[in-house]
Amino acid sequence: MGHHCTVDVQLEKLGLVPFFRQLSAEELQKVNEMFRAKHCAAGDVVYYQDEPASYLRVLVHGSVKLIQHTTEGKDILVDMLKPGEYFGSLSVLGDDHYTETAVAQSDSCILVIANREFRDILNSRPAVAVTVLDITSEKLNKAREMTRHFTTMAVEKRIAHILITLCEKFGEESKHGQLLQVPLSRKDIADMAGTSTETASRIMSRFQENGFITSGRQWVAIRDKEGLTAIMGS
């Protein structure tokens, strides 16, 4: 089945979405009515890569990962989303297809809107459009940074970097240190770093020996962020 959240919670969460935060209560209400809520269980596929793309989505609860499949059979984990982030398709052009597969990583609640309707929102509310643009250019910068890291840094450094980034986004204090609030396997890490599961595993073991992290099946906690940062510059 999956997670369920009430209409009230939806409205509240929608108000927290960066590009809707600036809207007045009544405007938010109007926008909210244009969305349709969908609940997903962990592991559910929200949409598949190459499928015709005509919906934009906003994650309200849970976590979603974006994966690109390659002809070689390798997967790339492009992004991991937390509540408040948008995904899916922005474009209104007919022949647009999803460039990645979206999978719910844990039970999630997702708001869906036809991108034609979303366009209407953007066209009538410039401030929203500009904010969406900001977020998108930010993501563009991140994506380019990622390319840079892939091509210049050794796998160990890439993984250190990934852990730090995840820690900033998903970390929450626990007895083990900053526990990442998201299921995270060795394969996930490998797909993010563009390496093999084995290599990811080896490096994670090394990090654990050095006391940088504590980790188990599908979970990771960062103990010593400075240690990881140090790895990156050496």
Place this chain on the structure above:
Amino acid sequence: MGHHCTVDVQLEKLGLVPFFRQLSAEELQKVNEMFRAKHCAAGDVVYYQDEPASYLRVLVHGSVKLIQHTTEGKDILVDMLKPGEYFGSLSVLGDDHYTETAVAQSDSCILVIANREFRDILNSRPAVAVTVLDITSEKLNKAREMTRHFTTMAVEKRIAHILITLCEKFGEESKHGQLLQVPLSRKDIADMAGTSTETASRIMSRFQENGFITSGRQWVAIRDKEGLTAIMGS
């Protein structure tokens, strides 16, 4: 020094920029007055990575490459621009810095606007904002595709892909085949593919032997695009 173009040419070119194409003649005139023209000679640096970023630019004539420098001393060629494309900073936040260095690859004419002013344009003209958003999400998709290629494909395939992409963007018919209308060294190719100059050179030689390309100092022409496409799926 560098290239010079008249105010009339500027206005005309500005009208060709995708996100201004929809403006009326008088609006375009108004927008044009907000820009300041700058001329660059081949090799000139337009701005440096990490410099505080407060200007948005539109390339009117020539070509510009965007390069990210890394701590390891390696460079990544992130994008190559042709007239009509924007670059620089979109953000209005104070602590924003350029994420890459922009270098004129040939004599160029560039229109410059303070991004605060550009924001005003966006805020008052939603259609422009939405178009800029479209272009930016397109670039985001491209950037992610690039990441995918870097991590999954062997160097040979990456270079084949890069040549095909460049051919579509810069190729013009000539006696040698599709001649790329942009200076392009082995190092440029290597920086785009995330490999060493030596490896890039070796692969380019192989392509030349196979009759896929013809190439000399700083120039490349594609003879057999299908051949290159075939390389990619094998």
Place this chain on the structure above:
DNA sequence: GCACTAAAATGAGCCGGATCAATCAAGTGC
């Protein structure tokens, strides 16, 4: 608590591509 399943760890061998080093060739300035 025990069996079962899927994730994680570990080992050994191999190869693509980086690096270092030297040579070659195409323009450029005089």
Place this chain on the structure above:
DNA sequence: GCACTTGATTGATCCGGCTCATTTTAGTGC
């Protein structure tokens, strides 16, 4: 036309990380 500079080529060596194969371990269902 000749020396010079800089891009391009080619060769030899070495190593990080991939692959294949095996073992270990943490959770799950009963």
